[in-house]
Amino acid sequence: MGFYGEQVVPRIIDKACGAKSAVPLRRRVCAGLAGDVVELGFGSGHNVPFYPAAVTRVTAVEPSDVGWKLAAERVEAATVPVQRAGLDGQSLPFADDSFDAALSTWTLCTIPDVGAALQEVRRVLRPGGTLHFLEHGLAPDEQVRRWQRRLEPVQYRLAGGCRFTRPIVNLLTAAGFSIAEVDVFYEQGVPKFAGADSLGAAVSA
Numbered sequence: 001m002g003f004y005g006e007q008v009v010p011r012i013i014d015k016a017c018g019a020k021s022a023v024p025l026r027r028r029v030c031a032g033l034a035g036d037v038v039e040l041g042f043g044s045g046h047n048v049p050f051y052p053a054a055v056t057r058v059t060a061v062e063p064s065d066v067g068w069k070l071a072a073e074r075v076e077a078a079t080v081p082v083q084r085a086g087l088d089g090q091s092l093p094f095a096d097d098s099f100d101a102a103l104s105t106w107t108l109c110t111i112p113d114v115g116a117a118l119q120e121v122r123r124v125l126r127p128g129g130t131l132h133f134l135e136h137g138l139a140p141d142e143q144v145r146r147w148q149r150r151l152e153p154v155q156y157r158l159a160g161g162c163r164f165t166r167p168i169v170n171l172l173t174a175a176g177f178s179i180a181e182v183d184v185f186y187e188q189g190v191p192k193f194a195g196a197d198s199l200g201a202a203v204s205a
């Protein structure tokens with residue numbers, strides 16, 4: 001990865017993901033998390049202030065050293081221990097059944113083999129554990145999908161491999177999760193092609 005991907009993209013992501021408009025969504029997706037949690041694509045830690053008191057420990061999986069450094073203040077201020085222990089969601093260095101819950105926000109768009117990553121999340125979640133997700137993906141409307149297909153190559157190059165057209169709920173069910181709840185909506189203040197969000201919880205059987 002070159003200078004742009006290593007140094008610039010994580011800083012752009014930090015600013016974009018730090019938008020105030022995301023706060024109520026982060027609060028919603030983190031609600032109900034409890035116990036030992038693995039967070040996939042931790043980025044610069046924008047979910048940290050929203051971990052509920054019932055969370056006992058968070059293990060961050062994040063490939064970007066710059067992203068992790070930008071998270072430092074949030075990690076220090078966290079009310080639960082947060083440690084970075086993985087670099088790639090496609091291959092998690094954790095034992096089977098080792099987490100009570102998982103969290104992924106705006107990350108499944110970027111992981112190259114997202115199916116492999118979801119299989120890994122299932123493997124490390126205990127039976128009945130939940131993945132809380134907040135992801136942008138394939139829009140419900142064909143007119144918006146057309147723009148997503150047109151703009152995806154540019155997004156992919158500028159935003160560290162992010163794709164607009166991933167069908168989030170289908171990917172989760174294909175990986176063997178059952179959807180406990182999901183809300184599909186266009187995010188306020190974000191162009192529809194980039195803000196077709198799915199927020200919910202999926203259970204690992």
Ligand SMILES: C[S@@+](CC[C@H](N)C(=O)[O-])C[C@H]1O[C@@H](n2cnc3c(N)ncnc32)[C@H](O)[C@@H]1O
Nearest residue numbers: 017041042043046064088089105106107110111
């Ligand atoms: C759009 S950012 C979202 C960051 C954070 N989840 C948030 O909501 O602010 C996507 C994140 O996925 C991370 N990522 C990229 N490839 C990954 C992989 N293979 N495994 C885990 N995370 C990955 C990126 O480094 C980046 O931090």
